[in-house]
Amino acid sequence: MQFNKSLIAWYSVxxxxxxxxxxxxxxxxxxxxxxxxxxxxxxxxxxxxxFVHQYPTVFELANAKEEAVLKLWQGLGYYSRARNLHATAKxxxxxxxxxxxxxxxDLLKLKGVGDYTASAIASFCFNEVAAxxxxxxxxxxSRYYGIHTxxxxxxxxxxxxxxxxxxxxxxxxxxxxxxxxxxxxxQCKPSGPDCLICPLIESCAAYRKNEISILPxxxxxxxxxxxxxxxxxxxxxxxKTVIEKRVGKGIWQNLYQFPLxxxxxxxDETEFLKRLNSVExxxxxxxxxxxxxxxxxxxxxxxxxxxxxKTQELPEKGTDISQIEDYAVPVLIKNFIEEFNFEYEI
DNA sequence: AATACGGGGGA
DNA sequence: TCCCCAGTATT
Numbered sequence: 001m002q003f004n005k006s007l008i009a010w011y012s013v014x015x016x017x018x019x020x021x022x023x024x025x026x027x028x029x030x031x032x033x034x035x036x037x038x039x040x041x042x043x044x045x046x047x048x049x050x051f052v053h054q055y056p057t058v059f060e061l062a063n064a065k066e067e068a069v070l071k072l073w074q075g076l077g078y079y080s081r082a083r084n085l086h087a088t089a090k091x092x093x094x095x096x097x098x099x100x101x102x103x104x105x106d107l108l109k110l111k112g113v114g115d116y117t118a119s120a121i122a123s124f125c126f127n128e129v130a131a132x133x134x135x136x137x138x139x140x141x142s143r144y145y146g147i148h149t150x151x152x153x154x155x156x157x158x159x160x161x162x163x164x165x166x167x168x169x170x171x172x173x174x175x176x177x178x179x180x181x182x183x184x185x186x187q188c189k190p191s192g193p194d195c196l197i198c199p200l201i202e203s204c205a206a207y208r209k210n211e212i213s214i215l216p217x218x219x220x221x222x223x224x225x226x227x228x229x230x231x232x233x234x235x236x237x238x239x240k241t242v243i244e245k246r247v248g249k250g251i252w253q254n255l256y257q258f259p260l261x262x263x264x265x266x267x268d269e270t271e272f273l274k275r276l277n278s279v280e281x282x283x284x285x286x287x288x289x290x291x292x293x294x295x296x297x298x299x300x301x302x303x304x305x306x307x308x309x310k311t312q313e314l315p316e317k318g319t320d321i322s323q324i325e326d327y328a329v330p331v332l333i334k335n336f337i338e339e340f341n342f343e344y345e346i
Numbered sequence: 347a348a349t350a351c352g353g354g355g356g357a
Numbered sequence: 358t359c360c361c362c363a364g365t366a367t368t
Contacts, residue, residue, distance in 0.1 A: 040362050300350095
């Protein structure tokens with residue numbers, strides 16, 4: 001059997017039951033695809049359920065506050081996805097009367113929708129012949145055809161795109177796209193793939209040449225950069241603290257945090273007080289964590305200290321401590337809030 | 347052509 | 358530690 005027909009046959013037997021597989025409604029497909037970008041099904045699933053429950057149609061999502069969307073997205077990462085999700089919902093609801101574009105070219109124009117997502121929606125919802133190319137597809141194709149071109153190089157993207165367009169089943173692009181991704185996700189896994197029960201074992205170049213473990217080839221990531229964060233956790237006599245919105249560029253845009261003092265290296269209390277007192281009058285300061293909390297992102301390692309500052313008056317307008325859970329915060333801040341337990345402290 | 351952008355999980 | 362994940366936008 002051909003490569004694509006074999007995958008479809010495999011898929012019909014082995015596919016997982018997932019909520020977005022029971023619909024062709026573009027809103028649900030789009031929502032699931034945005035959530036699943038660089039995110040495993042297991043991690044994204046509860047978020048998908050929450051969004052569908054909270055925003056059953058594109059109109060509810062469009063009418064929501066961005067703050068509410070970010071709060072529901074909290075913990076999933078890559079927050080530009082949530083901001084773009086909301087912006088696109090507003091665009092589709094208002095400008096397109098709630099009707100999503102019905103083809104690859106127009107879908108691609110939506111914020112947060114790139115080549116992969118446009119292909120996925122176009123094929124799943126409208127059966128357009130548009131081959132998806134995600135991490136799973138790269139792996140399956142590179143192994144099956146024995147391609148050593150790095151998948152994250154410009155050349156590689158070109159080569160694999162051509163291969164994907166060549167392999168797609170033009171009679172059933174939706175099934176084929178689902179099939180090759182599912183196959184990559186649960187059988188042709190990054191490590192320890194189940195080759196011995198693989199329907200493609202006879203014709204798989206990587207298996208024949210014993211290259212399963214070295215394919216796909218990928219250009220290595222650069223080392224993450226170290227950063228040193230000091231969060232100023234104020235507690236006033238009237239049980240307020242200071243929390244502020246992250247604006248501008250960089251990570252966690254539009255999420256909330258305690259006032260941040262970033263330093264070149266890890267600092268001690270003397271150094272901290274020196275920098276703090278150059279701005280403010282006396283405070284009672286204690287360090288929450290004696291050892292830096294290292295929050296690891298894919299491109300940054302954040303060495304973090306939380307400084308508890310008890311004070312009569314806040315340096316700026318405060319927020320009731322009882323309300324901090326309402327704000328969308330990075331996981332680093334969320335973990336601190338849970339561990340610190342303000343209620344016990346005040 | 348590179349880099350920024352999160353967080354969780356597997357080996 | 359390092360790699361991967363239903364990638365996209367910006368530089």
